[in-house]
Amino acid sequence: MSAKELLIQLFALPKGEIIFHDYSCALKSLISKYGRIFLSENHICFYANLAGSKINLVLKINDILKIESKNKNDIEIIMNNNKQYCFSSFQDKDHVLNFMNALLQGQPLSNLNDSTVFNETSNNEQSQIDNAEVEIQFLKSESSTNQEICKFTFSFSLDKFFDFFIADNASLYSIYDHRQNEKDTDMNLTKWTVNEDSQDMYLREMKHVMKLTGVPFKDKTRMHKLFTYKKDEQKIIYTCTTHTLDVPYGNCFQAEEKWEITPLEDNKCILRVFVSVIFTKSTIMKNTIINRTMIGFKEDYEKWINNVKIKLENQAKQSKSSTISYSIHDFEDSIKLDNQNIFNKILKTSNSNLETQKEQSGLISVALQKEAYFILLITIMIIIMLIQITMMNKQTAKIEQLEQLLIQRQNKFELFNDQL
Structure with a gap:
C-alpha cells in the first residue's frame, strides 16, 4: 500500500x-x-x-x-x-x-x-x-522522587543517540542548542571530563541565565547544572542536577533529571525521562515547588521533542538532496582530482627541469669562472714579462751610453798622452 x-x-x-x-x-x-x-x-x-x-x-x-x-x-x-x-x-x-x-x-x-x-x-x-509515532507519557505529581514524566522512541541506534544529543560536539540538538532556542543568556558549557571517583563516569557543568514566568518580582534567574553520563552497549544513563539560584526558596531544593536510553529491535532506541525534586531544607512550600517544577519540566520536554523532530526532518531532507546530487559532486570531485593530479605532474616536471637547468647553469658558470681565472693569470704574467722586457731595454740603453762615454773618455786620454 x-x-x-x-x-x-x-x-x-x-x-x-x-x-x-x-x-x-x-x-x-x-x-x-x-x-x-x-x-x-x-x-x-x-x-x-x-x-x-x-x-x-x-x-x-x-x-x-x-x-x-x-x-x-x-x-x-x-x-x-x-x-x-x-x-x-x-x-x-x-x-x-x-x-x-x-x-x-x-x-x-x-x-x-x-x-x-x-x-x-x-x-x-x-x-x-x-x-509522528512519538510516545509521550505524563504522570501525576504524587511523589518527588523518580517520576517518569515522558518517553520517546527514536529510529536510530544507541550510539547515534549519544552523537546526536550528548557528545561534546552533538551533531543534532545539544543542551546548549536547546537553551539557546529558549533565549537563555550568559551560557557557559564545559567539556566532558572523567570523574576522578569513577573512571566510567563523565562530568561537565553549565551556567546560564533563564527567563522566568509567574514568579513575583523576578523575570530571570541564574541556573547551575551538573551533568553526568555512563555509557555501555546496553544503555546510557545521563543525569542533570539543577540549582535555581534566584527564585524564592531556591536554596531549599534541587531538581534532578535522569535519562535512561536503551536499545530496541530494528536499530531503534527508547528514551525514558525521570525527574526528582530533592529538598535540602524543610519548607512549607514543598508541594507547590514540586508541582511547579514538574509542570515546568513537562513544558520544557514538549518544546525539546518538537525541536528534535524538526531537526530530524531537516536532516532527512538534506540527506535526500545530497543523495540526488551525490553522483554529480562525485564526478566533479573526480575531475578536480584528475586535474589536480595532472597539475601536480606538470608542476613536478617543471620543478625537475628547473633543477636540471640550475645544475647545468651552475656547471657552466663554474667552467666559465675557471677559464676567466686562467685568462686573467696569463694576462698578468704577460704584463709582468712586458714590464721586465721594458726594464731590460732601458738598462741596455744605459749600458750602451756608458760604453760610448767610456770610449770617448778613453780617446781623449789617448790624445792627451800623444800631446805630451
Whole structure:
C-alpha cells in the first residue's frame, strides 16, 4: 500500500483525494499533542500518537468558518458550529496559514512557492508518518522522587543517540542548542571530563541565565547544572542536577533529571525521562515547588521533542538532496582530482627541469669562472714579462751610453798622452 493510500485509509478520505502537503505541529489542549497536519483539497487532517493512543482529526473545508493567526505561534481553526482547534509549533507558521486560507477560499495553489503535491512518488512520506509515532507519557505529581514524566522512541541506534544529543560536539540538538532556542543568556558549557571517583563516569557543568514566568518580582534567574553520563552497549544513563539560584526558596531544593536510553529491535532506541525534586531544607512550600517544577519540566520536554523532530526532518531532507546530487559532486570531485593530479605532474616536471637547468647553469658558470681565472693569470704574467722586457731595454740603453762615454773618455786620454 502506498503512502497516499495509507493516508486516505487513515483519515477515511474519498478515493482520489489530493493531499498537497503535511507539516509537523502540535494540537493545543491541556496536554499538547504533537503530530502532523495534512492539507488536502477538501480536508485538513491531524494525526498524533500520545502514549499509544492514536488521534485522527478530520476537518472538512466546507465546515470551516475561518482560519486565523491567534498569536505569534498559533493557528486557530474556527468551525461553523463555533468549535475551535488551535495548532502550534510550526516551523513556518505564516506559510502554513497562507496555504490553509488558500484552500478555504478556493485560490489557485500555484501562487504558493512550496505547494508540492503529496503523491506516490514521495520517498520520505512514510518516514514522516513514522516520525509522528512519538510516545509521550505524563504522570501525576504524587511523589518527588523518580517520576517518569515522558518517553520517546527514536529510529536510530544507541550510539547515534549519544552523537546526536550528548557528545561534546552533538551533531543534532545539544543542551546548549536547546537553551539557546529558549533565549537563555550568559551560557557557559564545559567539556566532558572523567570523574576522578569513577573512571566510567563523565562530568561537565553549565551556567546560564533563564527567563522566568509567574514568579513575583523576578523575570530571570541564574541556573547551575551538573551533568553526568555512563555509557555501555546496553544503555546510557545521563543525569542533570539543577540549582535555581534566584527564585524564592531556591536554596531549599534541587531538581534532578535522569535519562535512561536503551536499545530496541530494528536499530531503534527508547528514551525514558525521570525527574526528582530533592529538598535540602524543610519548607512549607514543598508541594507547590514540586508541582511547579514538574509542570515546568513537562513544558520544557514538549518544546525539546518538537525541536528534535524538526531537526530530524531537516536532516532527512538534506540527506535526500545530497543523495540526488551525490553522483554529480562525485564526478566533479573526480575531475578536480584528475586535474589536480595532472597539475601536480606538470608542476613536478617543471620543478625537475628547473633543477636540471640550475645544475647545468651552475656547471657552466663554474667552467666559465675557471677559464676567466686562467685568462686573467696569463694576462698578468704577460704584463709582468712586458714590464721586465721594458726594464731590460732601458738598462741596455744605459749600458750602451756608458760604453760610448767610456770610449770617448778613453780617446781623449789617448790624445792627451800623444800631446805630451
